[in-house]
Amino acid sequence: MENVEVSFITINYNSSNYTKSLLNSILLNTKGASYEVIVVDNASSEEDFKNLSAQCFWSESVKLIRSPINLGFAGGNMFGVSVAKGRYYFFINNDCELLNDAASIFKEFLTTHSTAALVTGSVLDKENRASSSYKQFPHIAKQLFGNSVQRLFSKRKFPSNKVKLEHPAQVEVISGSCMFFDAKVFCEIGGFDTVFFLYCEEEDISKRVWDQGGQVYFVPSARIFHASGGSSSQETSLEKEYYISYFHLLDKHYGKLGRGLLKLALFFKLLFRVFKRRSGLSIFASMLGGFAKKDSLRYKQVIKKDCF
Structure with a gap:
């Protein structure tokens, strides 16, 4: 075209x-x-x-x-x-x-x-x-x-x-x-x-x-x-994925002090959610692990042979 x-x-x-x-x-x-x-x-x-x-x-x-x-x-x-x-x-x-x-x-x-x-x-x-x-x-x-x-x-x-x-x-x-x-x-x-x-x-x-x-x-x-949410499912895993991305964003655009303060603020926010939400403990545990990139949904994908 x-x-x-x-x-x-x-x-x-x-x-x-x-x-x-x-x-x-x-x-x-x-x-x-x-x-x-x-x-x-x-x-x-x-x-x-x-x-x-x-x-x-x-x-x-x-x-x-x-x-x-x-x-x-x-x-x-x-x-x-x-x-x-x-x-x-x-x-x-x-x-x-x-x-x-x-x-x-x-x-x-x-x-x-x-x-x-x-x-x-x-x-x-x-x-x-x-x-x-x-x-x-x-x-x-x-x-x-x-x-x-x-x-x-x-x-x-x-x-x-x-x-x-x-x-x-x-x-x-x-x-x-x-x-x-x-x-x-x-x-x-x-x-x-x-x-x-x-x-x-x-x-x-x-x-x-x-x-x-x-x-x-x-x-x-x-x-x-x-409409919002057209391709989404698995709420807890998606919430973890959000924070994995959020940590990458902070690491990329902030210095040591800035990202430290922002992560500390998130630490207390997620700590309080442990007692309020069903997924709170699981999310907080991931926080303690630093929302590691290795836990991203990216690494749970498989290659589909029928796509070739």
């Missing part, structure tokens, strides 16, 4: 019905930009992959590639990038649906804002709330004293996600479910860090955009529905 402006990249993992709805919404709503859709199947079951294959033949703009092993969020998206041809990359969860021509809105915004490199839109839940569209990076002041105090010390006065923004605004971290990138910037910073398997990729890559001198924006006129 020639002259592709936008490469949609999404990951399917045993949730082909969600992917079908996403594809329908892209084909229906994307009018103002030339595009391709790259669907990465992350080693789903054979039944789910067959169902997915049937959906992906609807349009010549849709390309389906299959991984023989579950690469997680970062790895799966990087697999998609390896075949993407667009000037822009639109990473979107398969349990999302476009509610308007979000790709064209994002493309226009990046075209007219030369310092912007990464944007998201109003990511709406079932109650039509956009509270998860953007958030803050983990900060010491935030963990110890709360968001309000943290913003007093912040060099950039990023808005709280509790504030309803009517106009585009710079934000610190955007939702990983909907990330629209200038492809050149994405490649220059090395793309997603594939050490992260499922969580914290958006915090990491948003900060790396800022560190490089780019800007991250929330553009409310682009609207995306996010």
Whole structure:
């Protein structure tokens, strides 16, 4: 496909019905930009992959590639990038649906804002709330004293996600479910860090955009529905996976004192949960083990021979 402006990249993992709805919404709503859709199947079951294959033949703009092993969020998206041809990359969860021509809105915004490199839109839940569209990076002041105090010390006065923004605004971290990138910037910073398997990729890559001198924006006129949880199961193992990623994030972006204070704050938080939650003791035990990367779900994946 020639002259592709936008490469949609999404990951399917045993949730082909969600992917079908996403594809329908892209084909229906994307009018103002030339595009391709790259669907990465992350080693789903054979039944789910067959169902997915049937959906992906609807349009010549849709390309389906299959991984023989579950690469997680970062790895799966990087697999998609390896075949993407667009000037822009639109990473979107398969349990999302476009509610308007979000790709064209994002493309226009990046075209007219030369310092912007990464944007998201109003990511709406079932109650039509956009509270998860953007958030803050983990900060010491935030963990110890709360968001309000943290913003007093912040060099950039990023808005709280509790504030309803009517106009585009710079934000610190955007939702990983909907990330629209200038492809050149994405490649220059090395793309997603594939050490992260499922969580914290958006915090990491948003900060790396800022560190490089780019800007991250929330553009409310682009609207995306996010069902949330389309490919997730096993709550306790996923919670442990989150903290494994969180520790990697702290180790990567903080010095010894900063990460020590943030981990100490988490220690007491999880200690109190031992008495409040069924999974509390198991999670706290993993904390005592340092949320070791060797315990990641990444190392519980198997290669599927039928993918070759």
